[in-house]
Amino acid sequence: MAFLLSGWLAHAQEVKALYKNKDASIEERIEDLIPRMTLEEKVLQMNQWTYGKNANPNNIETAMKKVRPEIGSLIYRSTNPLFRNQIQKKAMEESRLGIPIIFGFDAIHGYKTVFPIPLAQACTWDVELVRRSCEVSARECWLSGVDWTFSPMIDVARDPRWGRVAEGYGEDSYANAAFAVAAVQGYQGDSLADKYTIAACLKHYVGYSLSEGGRDYHYSDVSGQTLWETFMPPYRAGVAAGAATLMSGFNDISGVPASANYYTLTEILKKRWGHDGFVVSDWGSVENLIAQGVAKDRKEAGFKSFMAGVEMDMVDDVYVENLPQLVEEGMVPMSSIDEAVRRILRVKFRLGLFDQPYVDDIPEKDRYLRPTDLALAEQIAAESMVLLKNENQLLPIQPTAKKLAIIGPMVMDSVNLMGSWEGMGEPRHVSTIYNGLQKEFGADTKLIYAKGCAFDGTDTLGFAEARKAAMEADMVLLFLGEQKKWSGENGSRSSIALPNIQEKLMEAIYETGKPIVLVLSNGRPLELLRLNELAGAILEIWQPGTMGGAAVAGILSGRINPSGKLSITFPRTVGQIPMYYNMRRPARWMGYYQDIDKEPMYWLGHGLSYTTYSYGELQLSARKINKDEKIRARIEVSNMGIRDGKEAVLWFISDPVASVSRPVKELKFFEKKHIDANGVQVYEFEIDPGRDLSFYDKNGVKHLESGRYLVQVQDEKVEFEIVD
Numbered sequence: 001m002a003f004l005l006s007g008w009l010a011h012a013q014e015v016k017a018l019y020k021n022k023d024a025s026i027e028e029r030i031e032d033l034i035p036r037m038t039l040e041e042k043v044l045q046m047n048q049w050t051y052g053k054n055a056n057p058n059n060i061e062t063a064m065k066k067v068r069p070e071i072g073s074l075i076y077r078s079t080n081p082l083f084r085n086q087i088q089k090k091a092m093e094e095s096r097l098g099i100p101i102i103f104g105f106d107a108i109h110g111y112k113t114v115f116p117i118p119l120a121q122a123c124t125w126d127v128e129l130v131r132r133s134c135e136v137s138a139r140e141c142w143l144s145g146v147d148w149t150f151s152p153m154i155d156v157a158r159d160p161r162w163g164r165v166a167e168g169y170g171e172d173s174y175a176n177a178a179f180a181v182a183a184v185q186g187y188q189g190d191s192l193a194d195k196y197t198i199a200a201c202l203k204h205y206v207g208y209s210l211s212e213g214g215r216d217y218h219y220s221d222v223s224g225q226t227l228w229e230t231f232m233p234p235y236r237a238g239v240a241a242g243a244a245t246l247m248s249g250f251n252d253i254s255g256v257p258a259s260a261n262y263y264t265l266t267e268i269l270k271k272r273w274g275h276d277g278f279v280v281s282d283w284g285s286v287e288n289l290i291a292q293g294v295a296k297d298r299k300e301a302g303f304k305s306f307m308a309g310v311e312m313d314m315v316d317d318v319y320v321e322n323l324p325q326l327v328e329e330g331m332v333p334m335s336s337i338d339e340a341v342r343r344i345l346r347v348k349f350r351l352g353l354f355d356q357p358y359v360d361d362i363p364e365k366d367r368y369l370r371p372t373d374l375a376l377a378e379q380i381a382a383e384s385m386v387l388l389k390n391e392n393q394l395l396p397i398q399p400t401a402k403k404l405a406i407i408g409p410m411v412m413d414s415v416n417l418m419g420s421w422e423g424m425g426e427p428r429h430v431s432t433i434y435n436g437l438q439k440e441f442g443a444d445t446k447l448i449y450a451k452g453c454a455f456d457g458t459d460t461l462g463f464a465e466a467r468k469a470a471m472e473a474d475m476v477l478l479f480l481g482e483q484k485k486w487s488g489e490n491g492s493r494s495s496i497a498l499p500n501i502q503e504k505l506m507e508a509i510y511e512t513g514k515p516i517v518l519v520l521s522n523g524r525p526l527e528l529l530r531l532n533e534l535a536g537a538i539l540e541i542w543q544p545g546t547m548g549g550a551a552v553a554g555i556l557s558g559r560i561n562p563s564g565k566l567s568i569t570f571p572r573t574v575g576q577i578p579m580y581y582n583m584r585r586p587a588r589w590m591g592y593y594q595d596i597d598k599e600p601m602y603w604l605g606h607g608l609s610y611t612t613y614s615y616g617e618l619q620l621s622a623r624k625i626n627k628d629e630k631i632r633a634r635i636e637v638s639n640m641g642i643r644d645g646k647e648a649v650l651w652f653i654s655d656p657v658a659s660v661s662r663p664v665k666e667l668k669f670f671e672k673k674h675i676d677a678n679g680v681q682v683y684e685f686e687i688d689p690g691r692d693l694s695f696y697d698k699n700g701v702k703h704l705e706s707g708r709y710l711v712q713v714q715d716e717k718v719e720f721e722i723v724d
């Protein structure tokens, strides 16, 4: 009998360790582990605390907590992998079951190597560049002890007063979907268990960018039609690309806050799309349900959020304080707790954290800012910059211009160029505009610098020096823009104009009569109504990141031919908001403001080059097809100039008559190609009716209707028909 017992125990020991057996399947390991967990251990897995300095002043951090080894996740704000490994060691060795912690962080557009803000990256219209930037970010995160980034942010922009338009990929739904997929691929690679790959997090699910009036954290009235047509496609694409997690938003979605919305979090995300990872709430957004008036206390907030489908609670401790009691009271079934824990464990197993809980500790100099990564950052910065205006070819700067006045508060700046959510980026690593110009224009051009004014305020004392610099120079490069804190989270502004002091500086320089190149660094579309007329050329450089100075200098000198095109429309004035390219057709064409031009200043897709591209005839392989057939659309683009360049072609579809009114046009494909001087490139788009002509109704039902359609490139449109 003793022999049998010892054999059984040995076997039991073997079975006991199943979840630790790397040869077992992930699902087997999960199902072995969950029954071993106590309710407290399960609930702790559903909690995220923070560790390290809190850089976000809007997130009032509770005191640094003594990390419990059973905690599910930490927001990790150290760059030291050893520190993370020490904490992880506690989890692996001091807890009863040895469940690893998942460490998260906001690497939104880079970790230490800071890339342009996502709004700018979208202006490259190059998904491969975005994928590569996320791949670099993932490596730097991984080597710092971060397993999970709260990125990509894919909230389709609708109101530039909202500071967070800086964090997403612009105003188009298809573009946000395409870049979401690229980001997930960049972060997650081929396998989450591989080194240098990290879990992605699609955020802020969903409709957050409709926060009323652009006021952050406010109510968002999201109709069913808008939800499905505009805001769901990027999330559906990101989930289909395998995004491990999502983050529920702060916003109240038409009466049901995103962090307590069963329809979006469970009905759609889990049941309809089959997402098998987990959802983390935004910072304290579970507790915020009380402020939003849908929970009377923390317990009800925890109940509503959990039962809606939020698996992990970010930093407000509502779950850890209330879920055990809710289970004991029979309000929350243990089976639901188990399913939530299952999803969190699944991501941890897929990340390989059970088998490889520690990251390599390599010297900091080998972790960050590799020359290849900086070169990529410079390329993306350059390709994200948009030449908005270039009268009489004022740019590129001609060799005859031997004296350049370099004026403005952005010239020496190394902080604001990184933009909001700069991760662990450091000003000391930033190529400033002045640095970039010095290197680019070398000794044979005189740079005459004057700050002119601060970013805001009323002090005009610097104007005289700025005017003097202008008078001495052949032309003026005027660098104006926004501070990083004026966009990003809680960066909403009632005006999208630059502060008056900056406009007055420009007026003062304009009076000198010298040609002005206006260079803008900002995190949102700006009101350029007054400045546009004073500038001979306008270059939008956004917040270009670590290599911004080098990139802008390359464009100004002509070494780089600008290729960026706007990912978001610039309204003439804040009064035109909402103003985006694919609005619905009005009942009557004259229904615009009577006191201002009906057009915006610059539409999505606008962007000039130093060369001229000539678009040939838009050709279709057929004009009439059945629903299950495809049409090949084709157009030739010729580079008529003497400079090589890159040209992004944006393909739009219009559906002039349908059972549900359709936007005036919708982006359905884009592609960027290099075109040699005097060369030609062919661009093709295979129109797949099921993918490109269908639309979702307010209930998320997909429709493909027969009838007339148009395919459009620039201003050329060609009609075709779908027949039953």
Ligand code: GLC
Binding pocket: 056, 059, 106, 150, 203, 282, 283, 489
């Ligand atoms: C913030 C942001 C969210 C971020 C999170 C963690 O409040 O809304 O985008 O990922 O908290 O920092």
